[in-house]
Amino acid sequence: MVGIIIASHGEFADGILQSAGMIFGEQENVKAVTLKPSEGPDDIKAKMEEAVASFDNQDEVLFLVDLWGGTPFNQASSLIEEHKDKWAIVAGLNLPMLIEAFASRFSMNTAQEIAASILDTAKDAVKVSPEELEPAESATPAAQQGSAGAPGKFEYVLARIDSRLLHGQVATSWTKATNPTRIIVVSDEVSQDELRKKLIQQAAPSNVKAHVVPIHKMIELAKDDQHFGGQRALLLFENPQDVLRAVEGGVPLETINVGSMSHSTGKVQPNKVLAFDQDDIDTFAKLKELGVDFDVRKVPADQRGDMDDIIKRAQEELNKQN
Template sequence: MVGIIIASHGEFAKGIKQSGSMIFGEQEDVQAVTLMPDMGPDDLKAKLEEAVATFKDQDQVLFLVDLWGGTPFNQVNGLFEAHKDKWAVVAGLNLPMLIEAYASRLSMESAQEIAAHIIETAKEGVKVRPESLQPKEAKAAAPADTSANAGRPGSFDYVLARIDSRLLHGQVATAWSKSVTPTRIIVVSDAVAKDDLRTQLIQQAAPVGVKAHVVPVDQMIKLAKDDKHFGGQRALLLFETPQDALRAIEGGVPLKELNVGSMAHSVGKVQPNKVLAFDQNDIDTFKKLEDKGVKFDVRKVPTDSKDNMDAILNKAQDEINKNK
């Protein structure tokens, strides 16, 4: 695996590394190296060398630095000279760049290949609202659907169905989208479909090249029964609640597995782990889904280990019983 070193003035490198972990999960062979006010160039160089030494494969190292020409870049560049046939350095670090680098390590084995690949994503991550302020040369139509099967007869390919009270957010738009490569993200929710603002924000949050839609549960059921004009479309479904997912499945949406990512805490709910909260209705709903043969994939991002849903539900039930 390509090792990644994030280097910056001050604590920026540590902060963006933490942000990347929140979105894409904890990563192996990633080190944050910071230049602090009491440090000199030689001190920073020593820290960079120590960071490289921690990697399993020291032949393939990618440096992501904050500023071209700054001290972190200059010290990285000095080390790079002896390895320029394999190592790579990219300046202008932003969060889209870092996440794309993480995703690229899943399929690319060369630091230089990853470096060339992440530049465009870093640029696309810089946007402005109102859109009228965007430089004219940067405005472009949404990429056309280039799926090999687009427009051909067929039906939806359901690449992921997820329960997540936050719906379309960073972990979905980046980590999961990179993992399952949908062409459509469909939020299935009666409540959100009635909310024009939330619908607009979801559509704006879609990754580049992916179309986002918001539909009521009944509409999703109709689409699932008559989806022949969606041939070649890879659908990622997002449900706000397990109850919506159960309605959809009972209505005929052919889902065999649900990824359970996040269920927000509210009054009357117990929280058996950090990201999932349940009331009795939630527990009963998951039991009904289980009775229908639905499997549960409990994890926030693809790189997380899967949790045991039965154990989580049993713990939630115990806590509810204690509170009675």
Template structure:
């Protein structure tokens, strides 16, 4: 029997597991895996491994996730790489999809066969009242979005967002920010990631539909910024792991005016003045240099958040570091 993992941000996966059981009955070889606010990608990956280990057949695994490009997808995708001949991942999990997957297991023994089969039920399960709100041609919206991209038009890169995020390309980028700034290319600028073939591959696969993702070292981004005519009209969203890489890029000639600060992971030697940002002395000094270079700071996780005061955050971080000395 094909094993099924339901994976989500928060308790959604557990809720849909319970709903599926109410409608279709209790199921064997099905596990809900959740990413909670206090947990990171490694925690979720460990949960997925434990869930898979509990299945009778670990060769055939179907993973249903909430969001394409989110942390559950990214961690599932990292496991999928070693089993791509048999496993399957489907994003956009909904209840019709889950029930159809349960039903299909009685006649289908392949995870990939079930994945292909349940897509129709998942899409048909999306309805609206009143019916006239249903679009006459679902393809038209995609064509309209393609027109917004301005791909191939004369000119050079338009930098629609530059962001510091230690998680790089994840759900908030693939959904909220991409819909807000409409990039045609997402460029991860990192020497470390560019050297990691697996991470680079996973990042390019996590790009939202219609957007190309790339991973380049800082030096390559500088070259692109100085000779970007070949990318005429492309709307670029740049992702950095840390402020040091941003400073190198700016000093090298990448014409950034604003940097969005979304997430900086905690590590030994760092203080954490708020829930998502952690700093050491080098980080603080680097942000001061970025400010001197004329950059403004936009502290938001997602577009709808109110903007944080970066000067106040840095002052608090410096005070906490001083206490540790």
């Protein structure tokens, strides 16, 4: 896993690491390094070297620093001089950038790949209210907009179950593979959580709009045959129960990508990324009865898993518990 060093003047690095942990969870191979008022360049460089030495993989290191040209940046630059082919620095650190870097480590194995992928998220996070203070933007090319307003319904390019919803694997690998014009998180719970809604909207790639809607609204949108012609929708669900409600309500999903289902009390884990309880197993059985196929993959490059075999193993483990 790529190691991340967060470096700043003062205690900013410690604070933003704590904030990111509250939202995304505690992370391994991440260190905050601070330059205190009484310290100089050699002090923060020594801290950076100590941080790198603590990482499991010292070949891939990403520095996220507060200011381009500041002391933390300059000392990081001196360290990567011998690692230009692998290490990277991104300046202008903000919270969405850091969260995106954490998420990207699940699907990206190099520091430079992550550095390139988090730039749009960091830039898009800078917004102003009231909105009329925003500078006028140039028109988005028609090929990226889709034919909004043209008669017709959504084209569903991907429907995915992922407990983490919109994160690095979706914002990079899956959007590149499916080329959506809209990412739609379908969840009653998330639609009522303003913080999570904002983070999801910020995590969307450039030129792809992200929306969060409750299940009943998605059902309404799916039945609208006038306003979404040319729009390519990527749907994200937290769990199979929400998918079942959507399908039973009329959302025409033929295949569900099963990417990640987090573990919790009472669930069994037949593989590294999927955890099931009896309700999950029963729900997948109902979806199968409705003619839905399952595509078990974290990222597009993965080999598809056998859902029947996974469910069978999960059922056997649950039976042993009872």
